[in-house]
Amino acid sequence: MPQPPVVQSPEWWRDRLYKQLIARTEETDIYDSYYECEHRLPHLHEKAREPFKRLLRMSRANYCELVVNALAGRLEVAGFQSDTDGKADDRAWGLWQDNNLDGGSQLAFVEAAIRGTSYLMVSPTSGGGFRITPEHPTQVIIVYRPDNPGEPAAALKLWLDDWTAHLCCTVYLPDRIYKWQAPEPKSGMNQGPQWVRRNVAGEEWGGRNLLGQIPFGELANRPRMLKPGASELQSVIGIQDRINKTIADRMMTQEYAAFPQRWVTGMEIPVDENGQDIAPFNIGQDKILMAEEEKATFGSFPAASPDGYLKAAEADVRDIAAITSTPPHYLLGSMVNLSAEALKAAEAGLIHKVYQRRRHLEEGLERTMRLAGIASSQARIVWKSPEWRTEGELVDALVKMSTLGVPREVLWERWGATPQEIERWRLLNEDALQRAMGGDLAAEYGPKPPPEADPLLLEG
Incomplete structure (x- = not known):
């Protein structure tokens, strides 16, 4: 039986971070699914699910996407500013533009709002510059020193090379970089990947980390003490399910009870030669119901009203607005005779949330620019105003x-x-x-x- 890796050895970090990354990905996949409108179908009895599946799929109204986009749309970096060195600010902005981070940062902000965190990676180039790339939270994870929570101890980057069908990973330590690869794991396998060293032409295995630091800036969304970043959708999914169930019930009501149901008593129903009942009437706008039996009585049930379902769905949407500080008119789509002051008051909660989220995102952005060697501790991120x-x-x-x-x-x-x-x-x-x-x-x-x-x- 193989011996476990030595604590804090490259193999120990690889196995530890791989397990943490897989566990976090499985936990946050549900948030990504809801953002993409791949919601769980509303609950119905097993026998009824197949006949009503079409209506269930139509019942998904995606408010989760609106919640994320309302926040991410107000997060936009405008530049860098320091009190001492304007040339450093120009170099920082030049590097930002060269790496297409106007759009790349937006991608990172959206993923952070969905899954709780995302990353920016700094890589030295052969020409003496730096390349900065946004990294997905399903492919990168960082662990911090327990005695100094602000100091990264190690990081793992994991990806699937579909050209070679290999799972590849790189462990980053402050002084060294280690690379492995393994055959793509089959679904249902209990054991982890069978890692072997990945040798790249011209590179030493376990080569030197040229930055001398973990090369990632973490963009954490609403972290807490002793807890990592959290998704904006954490408290929304349950309400989204309620809305979908209400819409599904309303659609089934519209399908089967939105028109008056007629009934008749005291009448013998005709049968065919096989003994099967024959529909006695052809209901239509220009039809008259007639029966030969003297005791026949006709009547109708009133059509079901959808008002109760509409009010229930609106109440749930208002819950989402209150919990996530999203302006109600973003979700309800109703703006009737609203003054400028009323609109500003409605958006006050969202503006406050944007300022809160920016404080933690700034830490990752500033660390990224420090890794690139062009920002000092006095430099600050300049954001575009979130107020309209x-x-x-x-x-x-x-x-x-x-x-x-x-x-x-x-x-x-x-x-x-x-x-x-x-x-x-x-x-x-x-x-x-x-x-x-x-x-x-x-x-x-x-x-x-x-x-x-x-x-x-x-x-x-």
């Missing part, structure tokens, strides 16, 4: 702030300009002022001609 205001409201507020002596660069920032736009506007202003000083204002502010020589001085 009309230009008239914003301009009025900025004009009032300018009367208090607020610098124009601060006003531009409040307007929503990026650090790059602010620098460009400042240079344009300086250029316009210099041209004015050299032209129309030259006579008043420009250089003066030398005074005429004093004859007395010349004589002396």
Whole structure:
């Protein structure tokens, strides 16, 4: 029987992190399914599920996607800013653009909101630069030191190479990097992958970690002390199931009880030659029901009203809005005579949630830029404002702030300009002022001609 790996050896980290990653993936797969509208079908008796399966599939109304997108849509990085080195800010923004992180960061924010976390990986390039890539939480996991929770101890990246049908993994330690591969595990196998060392041409197995640190920045969504990031859908799934069940019941009511059901008594039902009942009437808009029996009586049951189902579904949607701080009009789709103040009040909870989520996301973003060697501890992430205001409201507020002596660069920032736009506007202003000083204002502010020589001085 093989001996277990030595604690904190590369093999020990590989097996430990692999198990944690698989367990976390299985736990968060349900959140991903609900975001993609692959909900569990509402419960029905086993005998009734097959006949009603079409209606059950039509009953899924995906509010989970709206909850995630309402948050992720307000998370947008505008630039980087420090008080000491503007050139470092430009280099940071250049690296951000070179790695297409305008879109890549959005992908990472969405995955963090769905599964609770995502990652940015920093890789040195042969030209001395850095490559930054968003990493999916089903492929990367980081573990932190128990005596220093903010310090990463090791990381694992796992992926399936479908070209070779191999499962590949890399363990990152602060000083070394180790790689393995194994045949793709078959479903139903109880034992883990049969790892062997993966040798890459030109690379030493267990090569040196050029960064000297774990090369990942973790983007955690609403973490807690002693708990990792959590999905925005954690408390929504149960309510989503309730909504789907209500919609399914309403659709079955519409299918079978949305029109008056007629009945007749005191009438003999005819049968065919095989003894099977024959429908005595052909119900239609232009038909009259007639019976020869004197005691025949006709009547109808009233059509079932869907109002109760509609109110129940609306109440559940309002629960989602309250629990997730999502504006109700995002989910209900109703905006009737709402003033600007009412809309702002309705979105206040979402804005507050965005600011909360950004505090934890900033830690991972700042670590990512520090790994790339172009951001200091004084640098900060500049976000686009999550508040949506009309230009008239914003301009009025900025004009009032300018009367208090607020610098124009601060006003531009409040307007929503990026650090790059602010620098460009400042240079344009300086250029316009210099041209004015050299032209129309030259006579008043420009250089003066030398005074005429004093004859007395010349004589002396």
